[in-house]
Amino acid sequence: xxxxxxxxxxxxxxxxxxxxxxxxxxxxxxxxxxxxxxxxxxxxxxxxxxxxxxxxxxxxxxxxxxxxxxxxxxxxxxxxxxxxxxxxxxxxxxxxxxxxxxxxxxxxxxxxxxxxxxxxxxxxxxxxxxxxxxxxxxxxxxxxxxxxxxxxxxxxxxxxxxxxxxxxxxxxxxxxxxxxxxxxxxxxxxxxxxxxxxxxxxxxxxxxxxxxxxxxxxxxxxxxxxxxxxxxxxxxxxxxxxxxxxxxxxxxxxxxxxxxxxxxxxxxxxxxxxxxxxxxxxxxxxxxxxxxxxxxxxxxxxxxxxxxxxxxxxxxxxxxxxxxxxxxxxxxxxxxxxxxxxxxxxxxxxxxxxxxxxxxxxxxxxxxxxxxxxxxxxxxxxxxxxxxxxxxxxxxxxxxxxxxxxxxxxxxxxxxxxxxx
Amino acid sequence: xxxxxxxxxxxxxxxxxxxxxxxxxxxxxxxxxxxxxxxxxxxxxxxxxxxxxxxxxxxxxxxxxxxxxxxxxxxxxxxxxxxxxxxxxxxxxxxxxxxxxxxxxxxxxxxxxxxxxxxxxxxxxxxxxxxxxxxxxxxxxxxxxxxxxxxxxxxxxxxxxxxxxxxxxxxxxxxxxxxxxxxxxxxxxxxxxxxxxxxxxxxxxxxxxxxxxxxxxxxxxxxxxxxxxxxxxxxxxxxxxxxxxxxxxxxxxxxxxxxxxxxxxxxxxxxxxxxxxxxxxxxxxxxxxxxxxxxxxxxxxxxxxxxxxxxxxxxxxxxxxxxxxxxxxxxxxxxxxxxxxxxxxxxxxxxxxxxxxxxxxxxxxxxxxxxxxxxxxxxxxxxxxxxxxxxxxxxxxxxxxxxxxxxxxxxxxxxxxxxxx
Numbered sequence: 001x002x003x004x005x006x007x008x009x010x011x012x013x014x015x016x017x018x019x020x021x022x023x024x025x026x027x028x029x030x031x032x033x034x035x036x037x038x039x040x041x042x043x044x045x046x047x048x049x050x051x052x053x054x055x056x057x058x059x060x061x062x063x064x065x066x067x068x069x070x071x072x073x074x075x076x077x078x079x080x081x082x083x084x085x086x087x088x089x090x091x092x093x094x095x096x097x098x099x100x101x102x103x104x105x106x107x108x109x110x111x112x113x114x115x116x117x118x119x120x121x122x123x124x125x126x127x128x129x130x131x132x133x134x135x136x137x138x139x140x141x142x143x144x145x146x147x148x149x150x151x152x153x154x155x156x157x158x159x160x161x162x163x164x165x166x167x168x169x170x171x172x173x174x175x176x177x178x179x180x181x182x183x184x185x186x187x188x189x190x191x192x193x194x195x196x197x198x199x200x201x202x203x204x205x206x207x208x209x210x211x212x213x214x215x216x217x218x219x220x221x222x223x224x225x226x227x228x229x230x231x232x233x234x235x236x237x238x239x240x241x242x243x244x245x246x247x248x249x250x251x252x253x254x255x256x257x258x259x260x261x262x263x264x265x266x267x268x269x270x271x272x273x274x275x276x277x278x279x280x281x282x283x284x285x286x287x288x289x290x291x292x293x294x295x296x297x298x299x300x301x302x303x304x305x306x307x308x309x310x311x312x313x314x315x316x317x318x319x320x321x322x323x324x325x326x327x328x329x330x331x332x333x334x335x336x337x338x339x340x341x342x343x344x345x346x347x348x349x350x351x352x353x354x355x356x357x358x359x360x361x362x363x364x365x366x367x368x369x370x371x372x373x374x375x376x377x378x379x380x381x382x383x384x385x386x387x388x389x390x391x392x393x394x395x396x397x398x399x400x401x402x403x404x405x406x407x408x409x410x411x412x413x414x415x416x417x418x419x420x421x
Numbered sequence: 422x423x424x425x426x427x428x429x430x431x432x433x434x435x436x437x438x439x440x441x442x443x444x445x446x447x448x449x450x451x452x453x454x455x456x457x458x459x460x461x462x463x464x465x466x467x468x469x470x471x472x473x474x475x476x477x478x479x480x481x482x483x484x485x486x487x488x489x490x491x492x493x494x495x496x497x498x499x500x501x502x503x504x505x506x507x508x509x510x511x512x513x514x515x516x517x518x519x520x521x522x523x524x525x526x527x528x529x530x531x532x533x534x535x536x537x538x539x540x541x542x543x544x545x546x547x548x549x550x551x552x553x554x555x556x557x558x559x560x561x562x563x564x565x566x567x568x569x570x571x572x573x574x575x576x577x578x579x580x581x582x583x584x585x586x587x588x589x590x591x592x593x594x595x596x597x598x599x600x601x602x603x604x605x606x607x608x609x610x611x612x613x614x615x616x617x618x619x620x621x622x623x624x625x626x627x628x629x630x631x632x633x634x635x636x637x638x639x640x641x642x643x644x645x646x647x648x649x650x651x652x653x654x655x656x657x658x659x660x661x662x663x664x665x666x667x668x669x670x671x672x673x674x675x676x677x678x679x680x681x682x683x684x685x686x687x688x689x690x691x692x693x694x695x696x697x698x699x700x701x702x703x704x705x706x707x708x709x710x711x712x713x714x715x716x717x718x719x720x721x722x723x724x725x726x727x728x729x730x731x732x733x734x735x736x737x738x739x740x741x742x743x744x745x746x747x748x749x750x751x752x753x754x755x756x757x758x759x760x761x762x763x764x765x766x767x768x769x770x771x772x773x774x775x776x777x778x779x780x781x782x783x784x785x786x787x788x789x790x791x792x793x794x795x796x797x798x799x800x801x802x803x804x805x806x807x808x809x810x811x812x813x814x815x816x817x818x819x820x821x822x823x824x825x826x827x828x829x830x831x832x833x834x835x836x837x838x839x840x841x842x
Binding site: 023026027098104106110112117119120203204224242245248249251252253256338356360361362364365366367368369370371372373375376378381382383393394395396398399408409410411412413414415416417418419420 | 444447448519525527531533538540541624625645663666669670672673674677759777781782783785786787788789790791792793794796797799802803804814815816817819820829830831832833834835836837838839840841
């Protein structure tokens with residue numbers, strides 16, 4: 001245990017160092033930042049044995065974590081290689097900093113440019129996945145932001161070993177160590193400091209983890225937060241849906257991976273398609289090993305269907321369970337999603353172009369899809385490269401958050417002596 | 422006085438009504454929103470006598486407000502006409518909603534669009550200027566956001582009369598009254614509700630007023646805030662500045678209007694220009710009636726100069742007072758601004774292109790200018806049309822906040838049955 005005064009001093013120093021390092025970073029070239037990223041990838045490969053040994057210590061100490069938790073924590077050679085390749089892919093992305101996103105001249109001759117600049121210092125609070133150290137650190141560096149990383153105590157040894165490689169990369173490119181800092185203590189009070197005690201230093205907080213972490217961050221943070229609480233994603237199968245396409249999209253949206261935020265949690269079927277589409281879709285899900293909780297019409301399809309309660313429409317299962325309901329056409333689907341959705345990702349399956357456009361324009365989620373799986377909710381699938389997460393907020397970034405979304409902008413105005421009348 | 426339970430019920434109802442109205446607004450066409458704006462302008466002109474009579478009641482009750490306060494509160498025929506014209510100008514702006522700001526296709530055939538959507542419900546908290554009712558209401562409507570307006574108690578009668586005209590415009594275009602609501606009570610506790618008790622309904626808060634209001638809002642708000650605390654704007658006169666241009670820009674930046682956030686508060690002069698530029702600039706300011714508070718070199722120029730204290734470099738005077746200091750070239754200016762600035766607006770005067778570019782890239786403010794007055798820090802001067810304010814935050818909107826900055830976006834993805842491998 002650290003005593004409170006020491007912790008405060010440590011965290012304040014981390015903050016000051018991050019701000020100073022970020023100034024250097026903002027003035028560094030994109031080429032220099034990329035050189036650091038390349039050197040990080042090389043260091044991760046070179047130090048694979050140390051990383052795996054550190055991870056082994058974490059795994060031994062975390063035996064009580066449960067199977068899913070241990071899987072999130074565990075590293076192996078393939079996972080270390082995937083981290084290194086991820087960093088190289090981030091290096092290969094276009095440099096977002098300095099990009100001119102708008103440009104115009106006023107009648108008085110003033111020339112305006114809107115130019116991308118870094119957000120500043122980003123605090124990342126995560127749980128057991130040690131690779132977040134690497135992904136988040138690399139994304140922040142690419143976008144010329146300083147990062148302060150705070151990982152879960154169960155992955156601390158792994159995070160330290162990975163962080164050592166990131167620092168080696170920074171040094172190889174002549175950048176300050178403090179561009180990417182790892183909070184050196186596992187004291188839980190450090191999180192409170194990042195959320196509310198370092199507003200002078202931290203510009204944005206990105207939480208990565210389960211719902212209770214995100215809820216705490218959203219509740220306590222005194223700086224802006226990029227993130228999402230949950231992904232209650234819907235697939236709506238319209239009367240004009242091609243049944244084969246609907247089947248393929250529903251199964252993929254629910255079952256490809258059940259633990260990701262873009263996994264479908266509720267299937268809405270057009271009442272006009274009850275006789276044609278409902279039974280085949282429900283049986284296919286059941287046969288694939290998915291638990292189905294349905295309304296009365298759905299229960300009538302198969303004895304294996306359980307009765308859904310009001311809570312089911314609100315639930316992000318993150319598991320092989322789906323809630324199924326008949327709705328009155330596209331407007332019924334839009335109304336259900338407005339009431340129960342989490343503004344994350346929703347898909348309509350239909351061959352009716354007018355119904356599709358109505359759904360796409362009226363459903364007010366970060367991502368709306370037509371004839372495609374909700375599991376495409378991912379920065380990589382969007383072509384953004386890696387993402388630091390998905391935002392369901394309406395402010396600043398919405399949807400996948402890649403390097404562009406980790407920037408702000410400023411206005412550069414060039415004149416020839418203009419004064420305002 | 423309203424009792425607490427009644428106030429809570431009133432505010433919750435305002436929130437629910439705003440959300441419902443915003444859904445209607447999001448589905449309305451830009452043409453329909455413009456029709457409402459045109460009808461509002463007509464209503465403001467038609468009801469000028471009622472507005473002025475209401476304003477007279479506010480003026481009589483507010484005799485103790487002081488000259489500046491009374492000037493902010495007072496309306497006359499010209500000010501009502503300016504409000505009506507302002508609303509027409511907002512109607513004439515391009516519709517931001519539905520604009521596609523990026524579009525691409527992935528190798529798997531998925532077609533992506535990023536589309537502008539409204540932020541949702543915007544809460545505006547302002548002080549004595551009754552015209553904010555009109556400007557803010559019109560900007561929110563143009564951007565398809567619902568507005569909940571809370572004005573100062575001293576301008577309540579004026580705001581009610583203006584708000585009646587806005588509602589008349591909404592009705593004429595067939596839009597719900599609740600698109601623009603005015604908090605019906607002057608109970609100060611209503612502000613607390615908007616800041617922290619209506620997170621379910623209000624998406625963003627915009628404070629318009631003095632530093633103490635903004636500070637309270639930033640402290641208490643549980644939803645994102647668009648605004649700026651203060652504008653400590655700098656003009657830096659470089660060794661390579663044309664003296665005549667420097668003189669014209671410095672006088673304009675400080676004295677054109679001293680009470681606006683883009684007014685210069687500190688003049689930095691290159692030490693290498695001490696003998697050529699410092700004395701003429703300081704004397705010109707003094708002769709124009711500006712108080713000058715300077716460092717030792719500046720005090721040596723003229724006996725009328727007062728000695729600046731550390732506090733002066735931190736102060737937004739909003740008055741005919743300027744702090745003046747010699748700095749060691751462009752890097753000295755950059756360092757001073759990094760230490761004392763408020764990230765609002767700074768200008769460099771120089772004929773040296775390299776010095777200008779160094780200043781423009783290294784000064785990390787929302788607006789940086791070369792050879793132009795800081796008083797151009799204004800959405801109208803940027804060509805954005807009206808603005809709801811200027812942001813010095815790095816998150817979401819930075820600089821002037823016009824209708825485009827009052828939007829969020831969503832991703833619309835069109836496929837042909839794609840599932841994720």
